[in-house]
Amino acid sequence: MFLHLGNDVSVRTRDIIAIYDYVGFFVKDNPDNKRYFARCKAEGKVWRTTASMDLVKSIVITKDRIYLSGISTLALKNRTRAIYDMGK
Template sequence: MYVHVGEDVMVRTDEIIAILDKNSVQASEDIKQFLQQKEKMVQNLAKNAFKSLVITNKEIYLSPLASTTLKKRSTKGNRQFNP
């Protein structure tokens, strides 16, 4: 399954390592340092301020979509039917 993370970018759900909200990113010095170290991997998909950070093995996306929206999209196909 794929998740739309912003602009025209689709990411396979099994490639997603983490989805972090903007507040977590801004509050953590460790995450800021991580982003500086991986600067070449970062793609800013947000035309304005980003709302979430999507980390995969190959890329790191600054997404204009909320982390809760991305989480819902990434688990939508994995729900089990409970009668």
């Protein structure tokens, strides 16, 4: 199954490692998060699904990339729940 992240970008649900709130990912004084993000950005692995950074609400980490999505973590959670409920 696939999870839609906005602007015609979808990822396989089995490839998703984590979904974080964008502000919470950086606000907490966790230097590991900042270093990880900076390294992925330098390697060209950060993809933005919104036109403006002001619209980013969540970070979706997959095994290959980091996606910056304009869809809230709660909405993404509800979408994944709906995907898994369809399989039952």
